Amino acid sequence: MAKDPEAAAGAPAFTAKDYTDPPPAPFLGVGELAKWSFYRAVIAEFIATLLFLYITVATVIGYKHQSDPNLSTPNAGCEGVGLLGIAWAFGGMIFILVYCTAGISGGHINPAVTFGLLVGRKVSLIRAVFYMVAQCLGAICGVGFVKAFQKAFYVRYGGGANELSAGYSKGTGLAAEIIGTFVLVYTVFAATDPKRNARDSHVPVLAPLPIGFAVFMVHLATIPITGTGINPARSFGAAVIYNKDKAWDDQWIFWVGPFIGAAIAAAYHQYVLRAGAIKALGSFRSNA
Template sequence: MEGKDEDVRLGANRYRERQPIGTAAQSQDSKDYQEPPAAPLFEPGELSSWSFYRAGIAEFVATFLFLYITVLTVMGVVKSPSKCSTVGIQGIAWAFGGMIFALVYCTAGISGGHINPAVTFGLFLARKLSLTRAVFYILMQCLGAICGAGVVKGFQKSQYERLGGGANTINKGYSKGDGLGAEIVGTFVLVYTVFSATDAKRNARDSHVPILAPLPIGFAVFLVHLATIPITGTGINPARSLGAALIYNKDQAWDDHWIFWVGPFIGAALAALYHQIVIRAIPFKSK
């Protein structure tokens, strides 16, 4: 028995932890990675670059397609007297998550695949893009969403008016505070996932990360929709909420519309703060 105890003692101490963890790990320089410099607040040179406008067009088209598919899906569920005969709430969640997965995959190499003003805002706060680009992206996302919802209404105007046009509202039984909380936490989940899935340091270490990045982002959108459709219909994307509300343009679409801007922007800001300070520990890295 004494021999066995000695083996256990030696085995426990022979291979000590050599890989630093926590902030110590974050502060070590990697052979294949250097922290990229923060994006400038203003970058006037972007305005004369075709890649800048190309990225904005990609955001417009992606958000247009996102609204077109998802609004039609929501209307299809509302139309059926028996939701079992349509895709149901689970199908709506899959439509939103699946479209985000596909569109991020298609546009990530052009614009970063934001397709959401809250995502753009969070990345701007983390200094991943300039204010010039952030404002341009948000403008193009909102225009794309308005056009996407407008095309749906143009194809089936009577049905669009009758079925609510996919506009976000606070559902019966829930307060404004409930809706605001759902939007904050839901957007936090999404933007936190975006930061983690597209982290440059992980990309340098694991070559498969850029390929897989759209998958967890789309899956996060799917899960958030499952949780919050009963509360707000799930916004977590101010452009999506604006496009549907503007084209539907009824009082109930505007009553609580502020929640679908304030909630996502607060959630995105909290996610950016959490990722930069806790996950990456950037303010605490040794110089």
């Protein structure tokens, strides 16, 4: 048989599959409790979520104060960063914090992202639970700092809490949270896909950028509806510190919606785009 001339010349031989999918994470992951790297990752999630809530909620409060029409400042409605600036604050902070913490904890900073990765078998159940607790505690502390530093304006301007806007039904708010979280979690899966990373070596470096942009774009679309949750820790932390009835009345929307959206995104990416269901069926048939 004649040899391929390029192979004979020492050219690298490429196969159809030039990447390796990591094995699924263990379901419980009890062994992780004995590792310092696990607790370091939990601490990283706590600090990252604290910083995220402090910067973003402070931006929201500052904008509402600067644009308050009751102030004597002329053209108060045009002052401040505006809704576009708020969206940039959320998206920009996610970009920064994912970049900083991705190598330590994966840079979730969001229980919905953690839940989606759990559904996709990227993290264990124990890691997911610890992350979610750390994220919620970090969010509470982050908003607590905002209240402490801006006490005069915090309660007056709503505490940065997520609430369903007037004129929108609960179903509309729930749908907005589902779709918005789907966009975010789908972007997370796509940006960290090992198949893409193997073929485009620059993707791991740029992964935080599309994730931050996804948060930015979703905020542009859903701030007028729900104030944009897509992150149960963000909504929960603000509600705990603000502690008014309206924030708690709609709180379920900011948990149910993101978790449903995250689960759908994980299933879509893993079992449709990556053909996980077909691969599992093929493996079952070959074993049989």
